Amino acid sequence: MAADEDRERQAALSEALRREVDKRRVDGIDGSRLDFLCECLDPVCAELVSITLDECEFIRRVPNRLVVRVGHTDDERERVLMEEPGRFQVIERCGPSGEVVAHIAQRYPHPSGQAA
Numbered sequence: 793m794a795a796d797e798d799r800e801r802q803a804a805l806s807e808a809l810r811r812e813v814d815k816r817r818v819d820g821i822d823g824s825r826l827d828f829l830c831e832c833l834d835p836v837c838a839e840l841v842s843i844t845l846d847e848c849e850f851i852r853r854v855p856n857r858l859v860v861r862v863g864h865t866d867d868e869r870e871r872v873l874m875e876e877p878g879r880f881q882v883i884e885r886c887g888p889s890g891e892v893v894a895h896i897a898q899r900y901p902h903p904s905g906q907a908a
Contacts, residue, residue: 800833800869802835803833803835824844824845825842825843825844825845826842826843826845826848827840827841827842828840828841828842828843828848828859829841830859830860830861830864831858831859831860832858832860832861832864832865832866833866833869833870834864837861837864839861839864841859841860841861841879841880842879842880843859843879843880847859847876850882851882854884856884856885856886857873857882857883857884858870858882858883858884858885859880859881859882859883860880860881860883861880861881862875862877862878862879862880862881864881865881865883869885869886870883870884870885870886871883871884871886
């Protein structure tokens with residue numbers, strides 16, 4: 793059981809690094825859309841998700857909310873909150889990986905004053 797939690801935390805840390813890369817893409821961007829790295833638990837996933845700045849702000853209001861490609865969810869660890877058909881899903885991460893994501897998001901707040 794502890795090994796499963798360790799693997800889940802490692803996957804969450806990998807995802808958090810991708811999230812930080814995505815956050816840096818938002819900083820200083822003035823276009824209406826940007827490409828994010830999919831924030832799924834697959835550490836080798838390099839697929840892109842195109843979202844608007846408004847969508848990004850909505851997603852980042854809650855620290856354990858993430859954006860993934862449609863079909864990149866893990867039903868045991870994540871809950872789909874919404875789907876933009878053919879574009880992306882907004883998920884909420886639960887359990888140990890959700891705690892890691894929320895913790896890291898709170899350490900690196902978004903420039904607008906909200907969690908990244």
